[in-house]
Amino acid sequence: MRKISNFDTWWRALRAVLSVFYVAFLVAQFFHPASPLAAASFHVFMATALVFAWTPLAWEGRARYAARIIDIAGVALSLMVVALYAGEIFRLERRFEMIDPVLPVDILLHVLGLALIFEAVRRSVGWSLLAVVLIFLAYAYLGPWFPGLMQFPGFSLPTQAELIGMKTDGIFGVTASAAINFVFYFVLFGSVFTITGGGQLFIDLAMRATARLKGGAAKMSLVGSALFGMVSGSAIANTTSTGVLTIPIMTRSGYSKEQAAATEAIASTGGQLMPPIMGVAAFVMADMLGIPYITIAAAALIPAAAFYFALYIIVDLRARKSGVGDVAPELLEIPPVIPRLHLLAAPVAMIATLIAGYSAPYAALVGTAIALVAPVLRRSTRYNLSQLFETVLDTARQMAWISAPLAAVGVVMVVATQSNLALKFVSLLSDMGTDNLYLSLLLAIFGCIIMGMGLPTVAAYIIGSLVFVPALMDLGVDRLAANLFVLYYCVLSMVTPPVALCSYAAAGIAKSDANRTGLVAFGYSLVIFLVPFGFIKDPAVLWQGSAFQIATGAAGMLLATFCWAVFLIGWLRGNLSLPERGGFALASLALVITPTLTAGWVISVTLTCLLLVWRFALRPRLVTA
Known part of the structure; x- marks a missing residue:
C-alpha cells in the first residue's frame, strides 16, 4: 500500500508541474507569442500529455501496474514529441510544401503523434469521435478504391504526414489556433470566476428570481444555467456546477429524476450559445470565418435568448398543466446576494471591453484580473491562495480535454478539404434535386443530429460546417447564418443519445437512467427546433x-x-x-x-x-x- 501511495503522490506532483508549465506557456502567448507552428505543436502535445496525466487508466488488480507503465509512457512520449518538434521547428517553418522531402523523423512524428492524440481522444471523449476520425483517415488511404463520386486519388503516408502534421493545417490548424488564441483565455476566466465565488452567485441570483414562480424549480435551472453559460462555454461544467443544487430541488418539487436531470441537461447545453463566452465551437467558427469573435457573439445573442425563452415557456406551460414544480419555502435557504454583487464586476468589465472593440483575449484577461481582485474587496468573499492553484489545475484539465479532440478533428478537416468532400456533397444535393432551401435545411438538420448522436459539439460543428455550409451558401444563405444554423443543431449533441455528455452528467447527479434522461432532454429540445429557421429567413435577427x-x-x-x-x-x-x-x-x-x-x-x-x-x-x- 505504501508504494501505491508514493506513486499517487508522485503522479499528482507531475500533473501539477505539467499543468503550471502549460498554463504559463499559454498566458505568455498573449505577451510574447511564439510562431504559429511552434506554439501549436507545443500546445497540442502538452495537452496530450496532460490528458494521460489527468485521465489515467483505472485498471484494477495486477493490471494496475501495466496501466501505470502505459500512463507514464503516454506522458513521456508526448513530451518527447514536444521536444522533437522543438528541434525540427526551424526546418519545418522554412521548408517548401510538396517540394522539400519528407524525412524519416517527420514520418515518426506523424505516426507517433497521431497514436498519442487518438488515445487521448479515447480517454477524454470516448470511442465515438475516435471512430469518426479513423474512418476519415482510412478514407485518405482508400480513396482510389471508392466508387463513383466518393473516389479520389488518396494520400500516401509521406503526403499525410505533410498535410496533417508539418504545417499550420491538420492537427496544428484552425482548431489549435482557436484553442491557443481564444478558448484558453475564456476557460481561464470561467475557472477563476467560478472558483472565487461568481458561479455560486449566479445560481443564487437565479434562485432568488424564479423560486417563487410557477414551476420555479425548473425555471431556477434555466436561469441559473443561462447565467452560468455567460461565463463558461462548457456545457459539462455548467451541468455539474448548477445541477448539484437545482436537480435535488426539482426532484423534491415533484419532477421525476429523469425530468429533473433532463431539464438541467438541456438548460446547460444552451450555455454553449450564450454570449459573451460561448462554447469552443464559436471560437473555432470565428477563426474559420476570419471575423472578430464579438461579431459571432453579437449574432448569437437573440437566438440564444430565443433558446432560453422557448425552454422557459415550455417549462411554464408544463408546470401549469401538471401542477408540479413549485418550490417549497423550506428549500429556499439562499445566502444574501447583495454583499456579493461586487463579484459581477468581472463579467461586466469583460463584456464592456469586448463592446469597446478590444480583442477577445484581452477582454478575457481584463475580466480574469478583476475576478481575482474583486473578491478581496470584502472580507466575506475573500479566497485563499490554494484556490488560485486549483484554478491553474482546473484550467489545464479543461484545456487538455478540449484540445485533444480539437487536434483530432484537424485530421477530419484535412481529409474533407483535400478530397473535396464538401463540394461532392453539394453536387450530391444537386443530383438529388434538392435546390429547395427548406428541404436542404431539413437534410442539414438531420445530418447534424445524426453526427451529434456520436460526437461532441465542436467536432459535430466542424464536420457539419465542412459538409453542409457550402451547400446552404450555394442556395443563397448568408455565410454566418449558415454556420450558426449548423452550430445550433450540433449543440444538441450534448443531450442526444448515445453520446449525450450533459445528459450523462445530469443523470449521475440525479441517479437516473442516463439513456432515458437523454431522450427526455432531446424531447425538451424540440421546442427550440424552429429558432434557426428564423435567422435563415431574416438575417436581422443576427444583429444585421x-x-x-x-x-x-x-x-x-x-x-x-x-x-x-x-x-x-x-x-x-x-x-x-x-x-x-x-x-x-x-x-x-x-x-x-x-x-x-x-x-x-x-x-x-x-x-x-x-x-x-x-x-x-x-x-x-x-x-x-
Missing part, C-alpha cells in the same frame, strides 16, 4: 440591420417560439382542442418562414393575435356562459 429591423425580427422569432411551445404542450389556460393546437402550429411555421414585415408575415402575426385573444378572452366567456 437597423434597430427597427432587429427588433421586429426578434419579436417575430419569440412569438413563433411561443406558439410552437403552446402547440407542443397542447395547453394554454386549459387543454387545447385539435383545431386550436393546429392553429398555433400553423401560426408558428408561418411566422418562421415568411420574411419579416411582408404581407404574409403581417397575416401570420394577425392570426397569432386572434388565437391569443380567443384563448385569453373569448373562449373563457363562452365557457362561463
